Amino acid sequence: MEQKKVDRTKSGSQKLGQLILLLGRLEKHPHTFGEAGPLTPSEIHTIDAIGMERGVLMSELANRLRVTKGAVTQIIVRLEDKNLVERTPNPTDSRSVIVSLTEKGKSAFRAHEEVHLHFYRELSSQLDEQEIEIFEKCIEKLCIHLQK
Template structure:
């Protein structure tokens, strides 16, 4: 099998497997009311305070309208709270509740385990090669999404 076909097969399968396995790993009994998309919105909000809807939508590369739909669901499920700015009532700030922080930490732990599993298989010399490869892949995805 040539390098192109091998790399293509690995990338396609890996992307699909990561999405499916992540959902199985992070949507536990405690977080069964969340979807994978919900968990990524929670990740984009993060544990720090002072995030407004526009900055979160930008991180996720979605519209504020789409984020509002997801946010309504997360507020109803008690993972997120919303408040309006005192200075500008048009600005809406969101923050994770205690339940949301637990979900965030659970998701972060899954990512930590995944990263540590990869690093454990690599020598010190191989790590920069993987980082360069993943950076190139990330650059491709960012460039491709900007074309759309």
């Protein structure tokens, strides 16, 4: 009985390990989203962090992405060159810069979102109502657990 429990922990942990491995690989290579050409993982990740609503300050973006301000400057320059984001001066504080998505950037955002939705739909089509509910609950606990 005790032995069985230990084995279960080991196999469960290995499954989770494999999941982490596969998820890491997933977001590791460039991919084309919407009207935008191929985007690297960090490019689409940045577009995702900017979001569809109003613009974001560079420093806020650095917080969201958990990188330095210098890293944000670099990637935003690249995204600006590709016409995916816009930089506008902040009218209420001329030190800061507001970053927002262009139409092309928004189309990449939506295409990326759609990929996620499609993936989730495919997955949940293989589960019943109760399984989906428990799965989501577990993901949530896992997330809370990871935030420490």
